Amino acid sequence: MMRLIRFVLGKIILFFDALFRPRPLARPAAEQAKVDAQTNNLALYHFMACPFCVKVRRHMTRRNLNIELRDVKRDKKFDRELVEQGGSFQVPCLRIRGDDSSVRWLYESSDIIAYLDQRFP
Template sequence: MRTVIRYFFRFVRLILTPIMLISEKLTTPTAITRSADEQARVDLATSRLALYQFRACPFCIKVRKEIARLGLSIETRDARLNAQHRDALQTDGGRVKVPCLRIQHENGSEEWLYESDAIKSWLQQHFDTV
């Protein structure tokens, strides 16, 4: 019975994943524009960020769309397919839940920010008016 349920959910995911990804593509907003200097400053700041995520997670899609709107270049790390990223999220972040933004502060300290709304707010605070 458990195998049947597992395959059922696998099947549902197989159907839903492409639909979600196409919908993400169609509804991703265009990026705000910045001067070359401002964009370079933003790019430097975002090089210290990484988004732990699953490809077809609706909360991750919400964050990815905000990242696109803000014109940010943030490395995405798949915590489902990549065991190393999954382990890092578990060990250093505290739990395997996505999305999670890893923030490397200038003083070298690390912050693992969970919750899509909190991540969106943090990104807006730091990059929406730059």
């Protein structure tokens, strides 16, 4: 029963997400290219119908941040990486690779949004 409720709620969330898609920020091409180069080091572990993931994905769209999406429900490899390297199965989670190749796993949708706002003001 809970699974069914979650499934239906997920579909409703995705419907409204698609219906009210945010308008992406328009940057000059050179500036967007710079931002794209920086977001290359980021990957968002998520799944489609998760409301907290929708919140982060909508923020990314609004800020025009092209961050690789890794769906943990569609690809077991991402599921394993998240648990084994991130430390727990919770989405959304932002994988941040530093210039020195160090990796940080950032959980919590609000913290992810705050991080993106601070890095791409």
